[in-house]
Amino acid sequence: MKKTLQVITTFSLIMAFSATIIYYKLSLQKAGQDCRTKSRELSRKISILENQISEKEQGEINTENWKIYTDKKIGIKFKYPENFLAKEESSLERISIKSTEEGVEVPYLQIQFISNTIDYLIEDSISRIAKPDRYNDVIEKDIVVNGLDGKMIGNSGQKDTESVNYREIFVKISEDRVMFVKTISIDDLTLAIFLKNIEFDR
Numbered sequence: 001m002k003k004t005l006q007v008i009t010t011f012s013l014i015m016a017f018s019a020t021i022i023y024y025k026l027s028l029q030k031a032g033q034d035c036r037t038k039s040r041e042l043s044r045k046i047s048i049l050e051n052q053i054s055e056k057e058q059g060e061i062n063t064e065n066w067k068i069y070t071d072k073k074i075g076i077k078f079k080y081p082e083n084f085l086a087k088e089e090s091s092l093e094r095i096s097i098k099s100t101e102e103g104v105e106v107p108y109l110q111i112q113f114i115s116n117t118i119d120y121l122i123e124d125s126i127s128r129i130a131k132p133d134r135y136n137d138v139i140e141k142d143i144v145v146n147g148l149d150g151k152m153i154g155n156s157g158q159k160d161t162e163s164v165n166y167r168e169i170f171v172k173i174s175e176d177r178v179m180f181v182k183t184i185s186i187d188d189l190t191l192a193i194f195l196k197n198i199e200f201d202r
Contacts, residue, residue, distance in 0.1 A: 061189060061190060061193060063079060063193060063197075065082045066079040066080060066081055066082055066197075067079065067080055067081075067082055067084070067086070069086045069095070071088060071095065072201065073090065074090075074093055074095075074113060075200060075201035076095075076111070076179075076198065076199070076200060076201070077198070077199040077201070078111075078194065078197050078198045078199065079194070079197040080097050080109070080194060081190070083099060083100055083101075084097050084098060084099060084100060084107075084109075085097070085098065085099075085100045092112065093112060093113040093114075094110065094111065094112040094113075095110070095111045095112075096108075096109075096110050097109040097110065097111070106164075106184050106185040107183070107184060107185040107186045108183065108184045108185065108186075109181070109182070109183045109184075109186055109194070110181070110182045110183075111179065111180070111181050112179075112180045112181075112182075113173070113177060113178070113179055113180070114177070114178050114179075114180050115176055115177060116176065116178060117175070117176060117178075118150075118151070118170050118171075118172040118178045121170050121178055121180065122151050122153070122170055125153045125168045125170070126140065126153055129153060129154065129155055129166065129168065130153050130155070134158060134159065135155035135156070135157065135158055135159065136155060136156045136157055136158070136159055136163065137155055137156040137163075138154070138155045139152065139153065139154050139155070140152075140153050143169065143171075143195070145169075145171045145179075145195050145196075145198055146198055146199060146200055148171050148172055148173065148200070149171070149172055150169060150170055150171035150172065150179075151169070151170050152167060152168070152169045153167070153168050153169075153170075154166050154167035154168060164184065164185055165183070165184070165185055165186060165187065165188070166183070166184055167181075167182070167183045167186070167188075167191060168180070168181070168182055169181035169182075169183075169195070173200065179200075181195070
């Protein structure tokens, strides 16, 4: 009887200890999820604030004569500088925008809709162009385009070379559809105005 009581007591202690471990694990998981949620909310607020600051600076660029591009098949509408020309590649769901001046390849901007997850595309971009030991002025920041969350990644060229703004922007349209914007030698203010004027037909 005494031995049975000892076994029951030992088993009860083990169960209590296991329950305590499980409780703390669940508590840590919840705390981690709460931190990630708060971090995303904070990043979004910072992005909105940056957009508001950018809007105040937009008076420096006159967009009155900017052209308007509409593609109902892809479901996008945007304004772009008057000295650029937009060319659609419908089979690739891609739009290339570059100078109207013959033989001039940059500045350059490209929009493409990709069937993939945004996390995969961002991870790939970071692995290629967000390397401070190789590139100058590496940036990674959250953005908001017409109410949709996105990410901007870029640099200003390889070290010991002429500075050239390069940006890759990813905007989540749906779970498996992403708008990808690539720019070369487009200044950040012009890019911010361009992104602000994008409209989606959702």
